Amino acid sequence: MRIRYLPSILINRIAAGEVLERPASAVKELVENSIDAGATKIMIELEEGGKNLIRITDNGSGMNKEELEIAVERHATSKLPEDDLVHITHLGFRGEALPSIASVSRMNITSNDGSGAWILTLEGGEKSAIAPSALNKGTRIEVRDLFFATPTRLKFLKSVRTEVDRTVELIDRLAMAYPNIAFSLKNDGKDIFSYAATAGDLLDSRLKRISEILGKEILDNVIPIKAERNGVIIEGYAGLPTLNRGTSGFQYFFVNNRPIRDKLLLGVVKAAYQDVMSHDRHPILALFITLPFEEVDVNVHPTKAEVRFRDSAMIRSLIISSIRHGLADAGHRASSSVSEFALSNFSSAPRYYPGRSSSAGANLAEKNLLWQAPLPEIRESFSPEARTEIPPVQDDISYPLGAARGQLHETYIVSQTKDGIVIVDQHAAHERLVYEKMKIAMEKDGVKTQVLLIPEVVELGSSSINRLESKQKELAAFGLVFETLGDKAVVIREVPAIIKDCDVKKLIENIADDLEEHGEILSLSKAIEHIAETMACHGSIRAGRRLNREEMNSLLREMESTPNSGQCNHGRPTYIELKLSDIEKLFGRK
Ligand code: ADP
């Protein structure tokens, strides 16, 4: 056996195996190059979802003859002028995309840096002579027969529809990060999307772009997020809990404006929303994290979609607190899509959901089913102390939730606002109010602990023990006090008083699992909140209880002043609002 250096085309094909999973990944790399080249307009044209042809045309800086020739060489890049892998300012830096794509396809690049156009043609990575051509300033790259040189990869490609969808997913993320660039995508001559360039304040133009991508309903249903700590800035938009989806696929993360996919961040978002949304639903959100280059490593994975934070605990807590503050500030706001949905049910007109993707409508329908799920079992104990701090009652329609006009079916409060009517689910609303009160009480007085008379020994694997040990302090702050017993077991001495009757062994196992999965303790706080929720539910005004005008109005006033009161503990809305203009529409007056 003789050790030898591999020929460069083979090396490029091996790299292609990492960088290029499918046509969408080639499109992404090429579009990133166009963005890096300063383009303000990027046109993507596909044939058969990119399997036949990918053509990208940009109006960026372009390349001259020499640059064009060297651009397709391995590790050739213009983006690390100082050999500095810390201050990475471009989307690209590895110098791998062009040679990798070229090595497995038939490619040509036409480029003009202002001094005239040249075309370079390659087949399976072999260059043919460079020749003069015609093109305005910018670059056009055509990739034909992707993966013809690696037939195994070719076999794994999916239907045209699926491949187009993958491209849309990846390019949407880039388009969100660069709202000032116009993007368009066509497949087999058909327009898939065309996002106009937006100008002005970055946060505003991001929102505009996000609404182009996700649909206009977003505009009324997101809360702006902004927070800063130690030079780390979190900005973006978090969806109201009532605008939820069945997957986490509508969560977009950017680090220094680079779209990333990150399990840690998904877990963080889950934690931030955990007490306003049931665990199988997912919020919509776009978060832009800006931080000093030294604080993050983007050179973790060939596709550059993963990053590593130096201080991930700080980032996690900053994101959680900024989202929670945003949601709490939103107070009683519930998503407008709720009343839109209500309206579409009232009317005989066909349902219409704004937004490009037809699946948005399906998701809303699915969400509605969730609301219609039966409420948890309700018992008869209406707790009087929950009503002692009620503000003075006023019959004034200028309040956001208006003045109560009556109660229907002993379950719904109907109120009149300045320009519409509001229907409140009295049980859901009151449950939320009680729960928020209990949470505040818990935060104020801390978590009371209960010392176990007989300490509980729980056997666990050594990796679980290590993880628990690393969080010993935090857990103690939550009221869970334990010691390790060798590397096989823990002894639990104290538990939070509020859950003193729970299965301690189960709880600690769940916590260890959470730590493994999310690096985050969800179970304990969840357990506490679950108890709080259950107690809140039982202490609430049940559906079916008759309320007088005064009681109804005080409930409305309390909702207005309580954070998160727009949805119940299960993410269902506590009220819906119908505007007069909508009602007029129903009656055909407009
Ligand atoms: P990287 O993006 O990591 O530098 P690539 O292989 O993707 O590596 O590209 C190699 C080089 O080719 C880039 O550094 C850039 O100088 C040049 N280049 C690629 N695409 C374009 C483009 N659309 N416009 C101008 N220059 C480009």
Ligand code: MG
């Ligand atoms: Mg690149």
